[in-house]
Amino acid sequence: MREFLTPLFYILAGFSMMTIVFDLFGHLSNVLEAKASFMLVFRYYGCVFLKTLEYILPASLLFATLYTQWRMARNNELTAMRACGVGFFRIMVPYLAV
Numbered sequence: 001m002r003e004f005l006t007p008l009f010y011i012l013a014g015f016s017m018m019t020i021v022f023d024l025f026g027h028l029s030n031v032l033e034a035k036a037s038f039m040l041v042f043r044y045y046g047c048v049f050l051k052t053l054e055y056i057l058p059a060s061l062l063f064a065t066l067y068t069q070w071r072m073a074r075n076n077e078l079t080a081m082r083a084c085g086v087g088f089f090r091i092m093v094p095y096l097a098v
Helices: 002-026 028-034 038-074 077-083 088-097
Strands: none
Touching (some): 002 028, 002 038, 038 077
16 A cells, blocks of 8 residues: 555656646636735645646556556566466456545
């Protein structure tokens, strides 16, 4: 689970920052014109983040799963698990749980 959650956190943080930065640059003139405080902008992007999480989370889960499986295959961990009799469903349980 740890091998999966670490990349998931980094990928989710990266997608979130990209979304917020792109939106901020798109609305930067409005923010500067309104002379909004930092706290107001922070709260606004907190709400925007929750709304965009619906789109970011599935992509982040997909990329984290692919990255984790790639690392496990690269280090022959998948082969070792299969050789020890661990079934495919048992390998996929942590991914399905998340």
